Amino acid sequence: MGAVDTPERKSKGKKGKGIKRPKRRLGIRIDMTPMVDVAFLLLIFFMVTTVFRTPQALEINLPPDEDVKIEIAESKVMSIWVVSDDRMFWKRGGKDVPWARTSVTGLKQVLAPFRANKDLVVVIKIDREARFNNMVDVIDELDGASLTRFSLSTLTPEERAEVGAL
Amino acid sequence: MLKKKRRIGIAIDMTPMVDVAFLLLIFFMLTTQFKPPEKDKITLPESNSESKSPESSIITISVTARKPEYGNQPMVRVTYRKGGEEVQQQIAPTMVKDQMPGVLSTARAANPAAYMIVKMDKDAPYGVMADLMPALQQAKAPRFNVQTDLEAKGGFFRRPRAR
Numbered sequence: 345m346g347a348v349d350t351p352e353r354k355s356k357g358k359k360g361k362g363i364k365r366p367k368r369r370l371g372i373r374i375d376m377t378p379m380v381d382v383a384f385l386l387l388i389f390f391m392v393t394t395v396f397r398t399p400q401a402l403e404i405n406l407p408p409d410e411d412v413k414i415e416i417a418e419s420k421v422m423s424i425w426v427v428s429d430d431r432m433f434w435k436r437g438g439k440d441v442p443w444a445r446t447s448v449t450g451l452k453q454v455l456a457p458f459r460a461n462k463d464l465v466v467v468i469k470i471d472r473e474a475r476f477n478n479m480v481d482v483i484d485e486l487d488g489a490s491l492t493r494f495s496l497s498t499l500t501p502e503e504r505a506e507v508g509a510l
Numbered sequence: 511m512l513k514k515k516r517r518i519g520i521a522i523d524m525t526p527m528v529d530v531a532f533l534l535l536i537f538f539m540l541t542t543q544f545k546p547p548e549k550d551k552i553t554l555p556e557s558n559s560e561s562k563s564p565e566s567s568i569i570t571i572s573v574t575a576r577k578p579e580y581g582n583q584p585m586v587r588v589t590y591r592k593g594g595e596e597v598q599q600q601i602a603p604t605m606v607k608d609q610m611p612g613v614l615s616t617a618r619a620a621n622p623a624a625y626m627i628v629k630m631d632k633d634a635p636y637g638v639m640a641d642l643m644p645a646l647q648q649a650k651a652p653r654f655n656v657q658t659d660l661e662a663k664g665g666f667f668r669r670p671r672a673r
Contacts (some may be wrong), residue, residue, distance in 0.1 A: 365576045371603045380531075388537075399554060401627070401655035403562035406643055408652050426636075472637030476630050478571075480555035480640060480658055488558060 402483060422458065424451075424482055425499060425507050428473035432482075443510055448481040455477045455489040466494035471496045472506060540666035550574040550585065555632035557658035564625045564655070569617045573638050575631040584634045586610075586642075590617040590624065605640040614649035630651075 405443040420436035425433045425443075434454055446454050458464050468482055479496070486494055501506075552574055569590040576582050586601040590608075596619075601609050618624065626646060630639065646654055 367648075376528060380524055380528050383528075398565075399563040399629075399657045400559045400660055401561055401657055402557055402559045403561065403653070403655050406647050406649065406652035406654075408650075419548060470636045470640075472635060472640060474632075475632060475638045476634045476636050476639055477555045479636055480557055480632070480656060483656075484557040484559070484658075488645035497641065498637065 368372050398403065402480065402481070402487070416465050420463050420465055422464055424466060424468045426468075426470040426478045426482070427499070427504060427505065427508055428471045430475060430478060431507075432478070433510065438441065443507055445510065448478075448485070451485045452488070455485055455491065458491060460490040462493075464491060464493075466495050467489055468494055469499045469503060470496070471499045517551040521657045537659075549587075550577065552629055552631045552658055553633070554629070554659040556661045558661050559658055562638040563657050567624045568627045569614070569621060569624045570629055571642065573628070573634045573642075575633040576635070584631070584638055586638060588611060588613050588617060590621055592617075592620040602611065603635075603638050603641075606638060607644065610642060610645035614645060614651060618649055618651060626651050627657055628654055629657045 349367050362433045373393070406443075419436075421438075423434060424446075427433075432446045432448070432451065434446050434451075435441045466486060468479070470479055470482075486492070527556075552572060552632070554646060569588065572587045572589065574580075574585045576584055584603050586603055586606055587598055588601065589596060589598045597620075599613050601613065614626075628639075628642065
């Protein structure tokens with residue numbers, strides 16, 4: 345282990361007299377091994393555990409043709425509308441069903457009963473002025489609930505007025 | 511005569527090795543450049559997506575948040591490689607509908623197998639994305655990747671979400 349050799353102290357006033365003393369040792373020697381061990385251990389630890397922040401990607405596949413109309417029964421439709429101040433509303437079904445307020449965190453509970461439901465078609469409508477974050481959050485939640493069929497569009501002024509006052 | 515006691519074990523002077531190790535460490539610390547400086551900072555939205563965003567053979571469509579320098583509007587840029595050189599085109603958000611299909615078609619002609627990457631600020635208005643999607647369809651690139659950051663919650667050893 346680390347040993348430090350201190351130079352021997354010479355007693356005063358006996359210079360050049362009597363027996364010849366052993367030669368005074370100069371300098372110190374420190375064992376570097378433990379320090380190096382620790383340094384390399386830390387280096388290796390951080391090298392192994394470091395994960396660089398690489399961006400992730402959400403893959404979106406749009407239908408190849410622009411004007412494809414698909415008829416779907418109203419009862420199978422779930423609507424999620426987002427207005428410009430990040431407020432979110434949802435309902436399942438047609439016009440007579442009232443809107444329910446939700447949020448990004450609340451969406452998880454909303455979607456839980458529909459998990460992996462192949463029949464459900466989610467219609468997402470987001471206001472043009474709403475933050476892009478909303479789209480990613482909604483798609484991410486749908487992804488988490490294994491709902492991969494959804495349509496994305498913008499809110500018309502009438503639709504905005506419909507939920508804006510809620 | 512008294513025989514000198516024989517020394518057992520060897521002592522290697524570690525100092526030169528440590529010197530070299532630290533020299534290399536300091537060299538790499540000083541010369542590493544983490545990210546080339548970007549023109550406009552884009553804060554990506556967060557998602558739980560596990561798939562990595564491709565890094566080569568890409569056509570990047572970047573959209574900034576609303577910026578005072580651009581008249582409180584976002585700025586749209588398309589970056590791609592053409593003949594070994596990087597080409598960047600700026601498009602005003604209001605012109606995305608009209609100009610984007612043409613720009614994307616040119617970009618795709620230069621990189622037919624490239625991935626489409628949309629790098630959009632989380633605070634950018636959704637309208638840009640709404641205009642971008644039909645443009646991607648028109649440019650025959652209906653498949654695209656929305657770049658996101660890994661969701662921060664979960665801590666150091668993040669548990670992947672059950673699917």
